Amino acid sequence: MPRTDSDLKHVDTHEAKWVYGFHLADCEGDGSMRDLLGGKGANLAQMSRLGLPVPPGFTVTTQACMSYHKQNGRFPSGLLEQVWRAVRKLEQQTQKQFGGSQQPLLLSVRSGAARSMPGMMDTVLNLGMNDRVCAALSVGSDHRRFALDAYRRLINMFGDVVMGIEHDAFEEHFDRIKTAHGALTDAELGEEGLIELLDAYKRIFASRTGKPFPQNPRVQLRHAIGAVLNSWNTPRAIAYREIHGITDLVGTAANVQTMVFGNLDPDSASGVGFTRNPATGENKLFGEYLRQAQGEDVVAGIRTPEPIGNLKKWKSRLYQELVRATRVLESHFRDMQDMEFTIEQGRLFVLQTRSGKRTAAAAVRIACDMVRHRLIDRREAVNRVDATQIMQLLLPSFDPSPGKEVLTCGLAASPGAATGKPAFTVDEALTRSNAGESIILVRSQTSADDVQGMHQASGVLTSTGGITSHAAVVARGWGKPCVVGAEQIHVEPARRRFTVNGRSVTWQDTISLDGASGEVMLGSVPMSAPGLSHHASTILNWADDCRTLGVRANADTPDDARRAREFGAEGIGLCRTEHMFFGEERIRAMQRMILAEDEKPRVAALDELLPFQREDFIGILSAMRGCPVTIRLLDPPLHEFLPTEADDQRELALELGISVAKLRRSIAQHHEANPMLGNRGCRLLITAPGVLEMQVRAIVEATIACRRKRIAARPQIMVPLVCHENELRLLRDQIERVVEQVPRALRFSGQLEIPIGTMIETPRAALTADRIARCADFFSFGTNDLTQMTLGISRDDVGSFMPLYLEKHVVDTDPFSSIDVQGVGQLIKTAVDLGRRRKPDIGIGICGEHGGEPNSIRFCQEAGVDYVSCSPFRVPVARLAAGHAAIAKDKERTSAK
């Protein structure tokens, strides 16, 4: 806040342009001026320039903000003069007067930097209101309540945001007076109550600041602008910029804009409109509005708004005007827009527009449609679809089963199918879902407090609110099934139940939610496996045309392999063999092998396992015909195959004919203090006799069996956990020996070329990749283990500190979700460079969870990896993200030229 006007006299004399106006007639900025006007200011200027009915106003520039801080909180020379000039211009255009009692001009002030940034001051509304204006407006009884309400809002916001009086100080009185007047909601409080409230607010203001609430509108405005500029340097804002490495912004802009009121009279309304349907992507104006209400009332979901179609009947001309506005906006922004509008005394105003959030289904449809209508090209269409979001398209949907019992039907707010038991509070949702229950969060409406519970729930159901309500927006963002405005439902949290049409559904009942139809059903309705829609396939095919990274899948069974192919995987990058030993018939043989004390029973057990392995491999190789299948030899420590429960131990001992005590001793011998860093991977293959031979034999025999059936089988053999070249050299010799012997034994004369490679998952392997490359035909980064070892963090034990690390911004993202570029990424780059230097044609991939995560995929593109491998369901994500990465790289290359 600037001290006094007199302070301003001593600043530098060079007068710059600090203020850019936006009026229909005369607009000084445009959408390209984000750096100077901030995102919001540039957008308002652009809409104005496009001829849309934006309430006129002006923007104080980010340069002014910088100047203000350089001068230790003094307005730069000329700023205030330019502000008052701009205000006069608004008065002329609106035919209203700032501080005038006849046609009072009320203004809002909002901050807005070039990038969205939490921690800064947001909004002060209704500037220009004071005792005189309020009294004047109250003369006509039409607007009396409106004026009182606007005034108390101003004192509250100004006191809170500008003067730093905590919001609760006001809220306390509001609650007290509401109770005294028997009002349940804010809206129910009558004029007398509001007058009482105003007095209370003024008293709080005076006692907290030592001065009465400023009656001079100019003082109000000057202080509000100062508060916006100050908010750039709050500790929270500074911390945010530091943490996110934002160094290229000079300050925030302040946007001053004429207020319009959707709650002024019965001819007023507020609404939200999407230029296309955000759930399905249908190219048709979509939205809703509330008569005689402000914008926040629509979003809050307290009253259920009317669908936008009703506007056609109520105000046909305004409806047409709105449709025209959507066309203008879309053809300019070339994207689906989410706009806020207000109707004030029969006049339409567009307040804000931004790219609209949408479901994945809508995203792919809109992108395809826009290509067809030549609004965007294919690469742009690929870029328009969020890679993570596309996972939603693989959500299951309910079978069209005839027997399902539909309880009621609400608004289809976010597609997908969910089955679970109702929970009625966030705490309940958290506790029960953490305990493993599938939960449907059932609320009359939701707010920010409910977000955590919504996140844990399988689906969300509300009895009020529209498809732009809080619950709907949040659920769509996550791709979580959601039904809102199911008005027949009566929620009774205290009794842990809801009633619907006279029927009671408790927390112990199971319900099913269809977010695509809005249906709420009793019981568990069968779901069907997901597939890719036509639009999604189109986008993914376009992404395939763009990308240079290969996409493979991690799959251990023929079923997974088939699914991976359906989703577009070009091979299997990681086929784990350990899961194959857990089958009922197999685990016993495995256990006998592990516990064998000499050669004979060990060989017998291995011989028993061989045919199982061979059949597994035949199945997978057949499913992937023609595509490479990278088979990783046994990796986990042997104790994972031994029973830990006393009953299981007794059973096993009985079967092996040994005492339980002896079995326990054997098991104890296999115990390790840190199994992650113990005898597993290649260490096991070196120390446990016969395992490698059995597995390689099974692979070679399976390959030969396929070839004899004319199936093109392309196995690759991968050795896990190598940390020294000599480990790989030793095992490669053994593998090659078996690969040579088996065809001779089977009298197979065809060519068998089976590449032999290794995981790079210890830091040492990455650091010595040149040496390791001498014995490896390919590398595959096991980023899970590599992350564990590079950071020294066990993924299993991360729970006790990682949440706090994220909260305290020690790390920005969980390194097990997205590759830690600085540490693990550095090792990957080193290994790629060293490996390629030694062997230019070496194949390099990554497997592990990171293979399906968009930021990690972008990193892989930069690091020069050949392909990523991820779980089958993530394959579409990876295809799309790889497309994005290739497009981004192209852009960089182009801009570098």
Added chain:
Amino acid sequence: MPRTDSDLKHVDTHEAKWVYGFHLADCEGDGSMRDLLGGKGANLAQMSRLGLPVPPGFTVTTQACMSYHKQNGRFPSGLLEQVWRAVRKLEQQTQKQFGGSQQPLLLSVRSGAARSMPGMMDTVLNLGMNDRVCAALSVGSDHRRFALDAYRRLINMFGDVVMGIEHDAFEEHFDRIKTAHGALTDAELGEEGLIELLDAYKRIFASRTGKPFPQNPRVQLRHAIGAVLNSWNTPRAIAYREIHGITDLVGTAANVQTMVFGNLDPDSASGVGFTRNPATGENKLFGEYLRQAQGEDVVAGIRTPEPIGNLKKWKSRLYQELVRATRVLESHFRDMQDMEFTIEQGRLFVLQTRSGKRTAAAAVRIACDMVRHRLIDRREAVNRVDATQIMQLLLPSFDPSPGKEVLTCGLAASPGAATGKPAFTVDEALTRSNAGESIILVRSQTSADDVQGMHQASGVLTSTGGITSHAAVVARGWGKPCVVGAEQIHVEPARRRFTVNGRSVTWQDTISLDGASGEVMLGSVPMSAPGLSHHASTILNWADDCRTLGVRANADTPDDARRAREFGAEGIGLCRTEHMFFGEERIRAMQRMILAEDEKPRVAALDELLPFQREDFIGILSAMRGCPVTIRLLDPPLHEFLPTEADDQRELALELGISVAKLRRSIAQHHEANPMLGNRGCRLLITAPGVLEMQVRAIVEATIACRRKRIAARPQIMVPLVCHENELRLLRDQIERVVEQVPRALRFSGQLEIPIGTMIETPRAALTADRIARCADFFSFGTNDLTQMTLGISRDDVGSFMPLYLEKHVVDTDPFSSIDVQGVGQLIKTAVDLGRRRKPDIGIGICGEHGGEPNSIRFCQEAGVDYVSCSPFRVPVARLAAGHAAIAKDKERTSAK
């Protein structure tokens, strides 16, 4: 073996010099020609050149070996001619005839490359012996037995080494015939038995090779030379060179030398002499000999030899000749020599000389003496003492207690004091010492088979053998206490006891061994703490003058700190604080802190711990007055402080007033799958409230308390397990806050400069050391954890595969003993570079086991580390090794110029 002589006709015609003779009169080589003549050949030439009585001979060069292999096993042109010429010269000089029956010349052939290398052929003796020679020698009955014995040895060695007949085939017959003739030892077998044996050996030779034993001495010699050259390319020799990266050698030389016989007649003897005392370093001829015996009999320890002093009486002239030889050798080689000599019919021959193995005490004394006599300079003296060996000087010795019961006194073969229970076989020694018993290996004599058992034992006691016997040499090499030739002892392995002077000592009794006096005592005699001798201190001070690396100690208690200073530590590089919580009064407070469910009991427990910590720090800081003390904040996971045994749990629950079940749940919550990678180190400091504050407060309060007592306290605070700069930033803030607050609270106005640094022990920390350096005043590499994470190997779980890895040469050394230079070393170098680039004056040390290991110290010197820190007992090792590293670096720099 070359095929036939006719093969040799077709090789290249260029004739080079393949043979270098060494005779007193005419010596063609010298000690500098190791590459051409091999180590042994160059040494023989040099001794010859120095005028020592070396049995004459000649060396076939390494070039000849190379040529031989290039021509696929054909002797190079001219080689054999040169050999026959050289043999003729020997005949002339010795007045004997090769294959002659009157004065037969017998020859030996030995391999010898420029570097010692196992896996190659060793020796064939007595070449030139055949039926005719044997018969001629047998005429005089004096030499009959000698001749028969020499002949049977030739057939055995030639058959084994040249023709590849396994030694056992011969040995079997030897055993059979000895039994038949009632002979217990080889020496007891009479002439008749030997004749029988000779016949048997000839039959074996003929049946295995298809040809009779070659009677032509030239054929014998040609084949023996061929066998030596072939042995260069045995698979074992090739593997050895590959593994050790030996690529600069072209082949082995073959040394052909006149045989002399210490067992020829009563005027003959064999002996071993040291130019100085290898146990004490005293500058006096030291050694022993056996009359009418061969050299191997002296070493085998079957008969106890006479001390060298006896020679003075027996053959005074020869004794003087021997003393003269030692002077010549020492002044040439400028080092204490270990020489073998033979007296044949009253003539002295020096067979071999090499630098003598010595105890650490002898090494430091000899080095000091040689500097005083200007044989070497101080730097050379430093280099002469093995760094690891100096640990021996810190071995405890027995108190001079009056009550000790001396059982007997043997030869003081290797100094040091050991107490333990007798074990009589290697197996027993291994089993019992693995079970935790301290063992004294008691044998009549030892051989290569006993080495493993000797290694495991605390000390070695033998009833026969001299101070150059197998047991003595091996024990001295390891610095293990050893008493040999305790002839009053009668060992009875079958009864697991020995008797001495009518008294029986069983495996259950405890005995004490004084390797410095030779005393064997009953019971456990008290030992005194070690100190550094005058000579050792001198060498270490000279090393200090050479070295540039600092040496600090890892010490957690005032006692350790004092010991560290006594041994020359310049500070404490690692003071672990966790051990301070295990004291009886402390562990309960620690447990209450960990299990506290809210703030109050936690704070109370921390308050209780504070004074203990403060007193600990006062003690350590006082002990190290003036030297830096790096205090590491709490590192291990909290569950290490909680009881695992049911009884302890019950006791704790009772004390805390909670149920055992509840306590167990709490303990279970602290369980981690991989504690090494879990919530410990800085993670703990971030998540466990109050611990850091308590520890830092204790450090600051201790520092102030010291300063007030005018003790210069220099603490440094070290944060463990950092993997991200933000962790350190967060904790540094907290530490600085306490460091600021405490002095104010205590009204202390002096300057407190407490550097704050971090361990570098995760790969990520090393990779991002530039970022971390921003918040660190110093780095200390925790090479234990860094090795674990870089290699992905848990030190606790390494037992199941590391032995096999070493055996299979997957790795050459255990990476936990000596730094893995390729992997971990690379990270260290990276971190040093990155850290220094960001902050040139950042202090950099290493702590962890590697800090006291000579190879790792050499690496640290190269990597540019400032200091190493190791356990107090290792400090002298580190000082010396750091001296060596600095000298080596200087040499490199000089030779690079």
